[in-house]
């Protein structure tokens with residue numbers, strides 16, 4: 001039954017919600033690709049919340065695994081104990097991450113931002129352990145997002161999320177983000193050859209640190225900030241080679257793109273890149289528990305193991321047993337149900353392919369400038385004028401309007417602003433769970449089309 005107190009105005013809620021202005025429905029149940037609110041309304045989760053849910057909502061075997069662990073042992077502190085569930089899960093995750101991480105180690109956290117913080121500190125400590133104590137700077141990219149804690153914000157390039165906190169963060173070098181639809185090099189060949197130029201920006205930034213660069217962090221496929229933007233040919237390999245040549249660690253942030261969402265276990269596999277440190281969260285637990293992971297290669301692990309012998313870092317809830325149980329159960333489900341293959345948009349007959357084809361059909365709408373992405377991670381960018389690629393005025397909040405119109409139709413999408421210059425530019429992130437069916441995709445894209453048309457005609 002509806003509880004009238006729950007979806008009351010945010011202004012009177014005891015919860016400090018994301019917005020005091022917005023009315024939030026109260027979610028009470030989830031099953032498969034659907035979520036229900038307290039009024040009984042059903043929503044199709046076409047964005048996996050925020051690219052979180054990959055295995056579907058309400059999977060009983062995951063909650064059973066969590067309950068079993070909670071009944072046996074809910075928590076111990078990682079300074080005093082390890083647990084069988086953490087040990088097994090770390091082994092399985094290393095195996096899932098592939099050959100590049102053989103002999104490596106996993107550090108577990110409670111989410112993406114904590115994992116990014118951990119990766120930055122791990123990179124710094126690695127440099128100190130191998131005798132390069134001058135190296136502490138982390139190079140990253142403009143128009144990127146790596147998390148909301150101050151360290152993660154320092155390396156993020158998302159203007160809106162950083163702006164007021166800038167006096168509190170340490171500023172490092174940010175290089176250009178290849179964004180094909182609005183390429184800074186004004187390519188006329190669909191960005192077939194600009195990858196090298198973007199990579200050279202990184203090399204110049206590393207040189208400018210005068211031997212103080214510890215690591216470079218990047219999202220292989222843009223998540224929220226640009227929405228599904230893919231790297232141009234040759235770019236990631238060039239970047240990896242530059243980092244190796246300059247003694248700079250390569251940290252890949254796969255918080256959104258990892259755990260199968262792009263149709264590979266991790267997105268870097270599409271481009272044959274071998275990072276030193278890999279960061280995962282979101283899909284790692286599919287949202288069943290707060291969970292993140294930092295997967296360190298053998299090189300990084302060995303530097304600490306053979307050096308000082310301890311990683312100077314820690315969170316109370318590091319490797320929390322219930323989160324470990326959730327993560328393990330999710331991983332087993334991803335494998336047993338072949339969800340990575342389902343997400344592969346290059347695989348004929350997969351739901352990944354179906355999503356690609358359906359979203360492609362939106363391109364002919366006058367207010368849609370670009371549709372890009374891979375697997376089950378896509379961005380739909382809106383424009384006021386298709387020929388000039390002129391964005392809508394930011395105050396129109398076009399993406400949020402479309403998202404609201406979609407919500408009214410029972411469809412959840414993730415609206416973002418700022419893709420053009422950090423302030424203007426509107427897009428949606430589309431990232432459904434891999435258990436979505438072809439019919440559900442077709443229905444969702446129909447609803448989205450109507451939501452876009454309705455918003456454009458207002």
Ligand SMILES: Cc1ncc(COP(=O)(O)O)c(C=O)c1O
Nearest residue numbers: 111112113145146147223255256
């Ligand atoms: C690429 C990327 N890195 C890091 C984060 C931060 O993760 P969390 O919100 O779990 O702290 C996010 C969140 O959206 C993300 O998309």
